[in-house]
Amino acid sequence: MSTEHQPTTNSQQPTASRKRRDLTRFALALVGLLLLNFLAGLFFFRLDLTEEKRYTMSGATRQLLSGLKQPVTVTVYLDGDFPPAFRRLQQSVRETLNEMQVYGGANLHYVFVDPSAAGTEKARNEYYQALFKKGLRPTNLGATENGKRTEKIIFPWATVAAGGKEQQVLLLRGNQAAPSDVRLNQSIEGLEYELASAIRKLNPGSRKRIGVVEGHGELSNQEAGDLIGSLSQFYDVFRVNLAQSRPQDLRTLSALIVAKPAGAYAEPEKFKLDQFVTQGGSALFFVDAMRVNLDSANRGGMLSFPQPLGLDDLLFKYGVRINPDLLLDLNSGVIPMVTGTLGDKPKVEPMPWQFYPLINNFSQHPITRNLDAVYTKFVSSIDTVKAVGIRKTPLLFTSRYTRVLPSPVPVNLNDARLEPDPKLYKAQFKPVGYLLEGQFRSLYANRAEPGTTRYQPATSPLAKPAKVLVISDGDFVRNEVDPKTGRPFRLGFDRLANTEFANRELVLNAVDYMLDESGLIAVRGKQITLRPLDKLRVVEERRRWQLLNLVVPLALLGLFGVVRAWRRKRRYASF
Numbered sequence: 303m304s305t306e307h308q309p310t311t312n313s314q315q316p317t318a319s320r321k322r323r324d325l326t327r328f329a330l331a332l333v334g335l336l337l338l339n340f341l342a343g344l345f346f347f348r349l350d351l352t353e354e355k356r357y358t359m360s361g362a363t364r365q366l367l368s369g370l371k372q373p374v375t376v377t378v379y380l381d382g383d384f385p386p387a388f389r390r391l392q393q394s395v396r397e398t399l400n401e402m403q404v405y406g407g408a409n410l411h412y413v414f415v416d417p418s419a420a421g422t423e424k425a426r427n428e429y430y431q432a433l434f435k436k437g438l439r440p441t442n443l444g445a446t447e448n449g450k451r452t453e454k455i456i457f458p459w460a461t462v463a464a465g466g467k468e469q470q471v472l473l474l475r476g477n478q479a480a481p482s483d484v485r486l487n488q489s490i491e492g493l494e495y496e497l498a499s500a501i502r503k504l505n506p507g508s509r510k511r512i513g514v515v516e517g518h519g520e521l522s523n524q525e526a527g528d529l530i531g532s533l534s535q536f537y538d539v540f541r542v543n544l545a546q547s548r549p550q551d552l553r554t555l556s557a558l559i560v561a562k563p564a565g566a567y568a569e570p571e572k573f574k575l576d577q578f579v580t581q582g583g584s585a586l587f588f589v590d591a592m593r594v595n596l597d598s599a600n601r602g603g604m605l606s607f608p609q610p611l612g613l614d615d616l617l618f619k620y621g622v623r624i625n626p627d628l629l630l631d632l633n634s635g636v637i638p639m640v641t642g643t644l645g646d647k648p649k650v651e652p653m654p655w656q657f658y659p660l661i662n663n664f665s666q667h668p669i670t671r672n673l674d675a676v677y678t679k680f681v682s683s684i685d686t687v688k689a690v691g692i693r694k695t696p697l698l699f700t701s702r703y704t705r706v707l708p709s710p711v712p713v714n715l716n717d718a719r720l721e722p723d724p725k726l727y728k729a730q731f732k733p734v735g736y737l738l739e740g741q742f743r744s745l746y747a748n749r750a751e752p753g754t755t756r757y758q759p760a761t762s763p764l765a766k767p768a769k770v771l772v773i774s775d776g777d778f779v780r781n782e783v784d785p786k787t788g789r790p791f792r793l794g795f796d797r798l799a800n801t802e803f804a805n806r807e808l809v810l811n812a813v814d815y816m817l818d819e820s821g822l823i824a825v826r827g828k829q830i831t832l833r834p835l836d837k838l839r840v841v842e843e844r845r846r847w848q849l850l851n852l853v854v855p856l857a858l859l860g861l862f863g864v865v866r867a868w869r870r871k872r873r874y875a876s877f
Contacts, residue, residue, distance in 0.1 A: 359401055359402065361821075363822065371505070373408075374463070376410070380473065382418060399412040402494075402498075469500040474486075503536050512538070512558075513542035513558045515544060519565045521776075524788070528790045545571055552577075564609075569753070582766025585768075587773070589624065589772075589773075592627070592709065594713055599714055603714030604712075608709050620738055620770055626682070626709040633659065633701040634659055636798055639718055656705070657713065658679050658680075659681055660675050669815050683734065695736065697771075699734070704729040704731070705726050735773040737769065746758045771812050778805055781795070
């Protein structure tokens with residue numbers, strides 16, 4: 303009886319082969335991952351897929367952060383539980399600092415602090431007081447979420463510390479008249495500039511020199527105290543008398559400020575000013591076209607006439623003309639008026655005064671973008687004239703309800719008691735501030751220097767491009783003074799309205815724009831578009847989208863499980 307021999311298969315061989323194959327694949331994947339990580343460490347790159355490039359640092363910011371020479375610590379007082387609208391600002395600050403840390407490296411650190419995290423109310427109040435002493439003021443900001451009004455007291459501030467010095471940064475900026483979501487968006491747009499600007503001001507380097515002109519009845523040190531003090535934090539500020547200064551002395555300055563002169567400039571002084579501008583120096587003119595005496599206006603009225611300053615031909619040559627008129631605006635500030643008696647004392651109430659326009663219309667230039675309202679007094683309109691090679695940018699405009707009164711203008715404080723006639727306010731958006739940029743041509747070209755026989759060529763061999771700011775209000779940079787202490791209030795603070803306007807911020811932005819060679823001020827032009835949801839559709843379709851978001855992921859997960867189980871069954875059934 304013979305038996306047939308059946309061949310046997312070695313089931314272990316395919317299993318061992320699959321095991322070696324899997325281990326090989328795993329080893330190759332691990333080596334590839336390590337190699338990719340090594341290459342990524344050698345070649346740094348980041349991708350920003352947003353349309354506005356909101357996560358991309360500007361070249362000026364990257365250069366600033368890469369060149370930090372000392373450790374910089376940023377403390378942000380925006381930690382804690384916030385409503386969704388405020389959480390967006392909080393998250394944007396964190397994202398901006400994360401991006402900055404990439405370029406700042408080990409020299410940039412940041413920390414978030416919750417001011418209300420103290421265990422007891424006493425400790426919390428003590429911490430609040432410490433922040434108050436630093437100048438950090440809280441903000442009560444409201445927002446509407448899902449039909450409910452939410453209010454939160456927050457400290458929208460950060461402090462930047464470096465080299466034993468500290469700089470406060472207000473994170474919640476923008477136009478206070480704008481809706482809360484728009485103001486938050488404006489604040490987010492300015493985060494990079496505000497933080498980078500504070501770091502730059504603390505970063506050691508050469509300080510530029512600014513001259514404040516005197517000798518013609520300009521603002522005193524007390525009247526311009528806040529402006530001079532604010533500029534002195536970042537620049538060396540000097541008083542300059544043009545009659546006594548030599549042209550070579552002025553060349554050591556980077557900018558000159560002409561703040562509310564009351565007397566005329568002599569031709570030799572104008573010549574020095576002209577040479578300073580045409581040779582590359584920046585100049586800021588805050589001048590009044592009309593003379594107004596408030597004491598006379600209070601005693602029964604006065605006529606306001608043009609004020610001869612001797613600067614008209616110089617500004618005309620540069621491309622602008624300040625008109626001899628006064629602008630009245632229905633969007634205006636207030637003055638104190640006696641409206642009656644309260645017992646044996648006069649009753650004083652704030653009354654709108656159309657000669658004090660509140661300017662809340664700005665161009666989208668980096669100097670004025672997302673700026674809050676500014677305060678003006680007895681402001682005049684400005685026209686442009688032909689000036690070859692000069693770029694003229696209007697920065698400030700009155701409202702759509704403006705009235706123009708040509709010289710002579712009657713001014714009487716008692717008119718504040720009268721109700722203005724809206725039919726007379728038909729002029730719209732009159733420019734009251736201009737920025738001029740380019741190569742300025744000298745007023746004295748092809749003429750003899752005043753007081754001498756030295757002939758001036760058509761083009762100076764020292765000619766350089768420059769920037770000139772002209773605002774037709776000398777009081778724009780004048781701060782109020784505390785009558786009790788004699789100390790100046792912050793520029794733009796109105797005691798009667800108990801409101802701080804953005805005059806100070808505009809002037810600092812303008813000086814930064816004129817003197818910042820790195821171009822950091824251009825970051826203020828960054829724009830992030832709001833894309834709000836349709837609130838009506840959200841209410842109508844809310845349940846549908848909730849179900850879709852809950853059911854569809856579960857259904858896909860279940861389908862994936864079924865398909866995977868079927869594939870596994872089919873695969874292993876063949877063995």
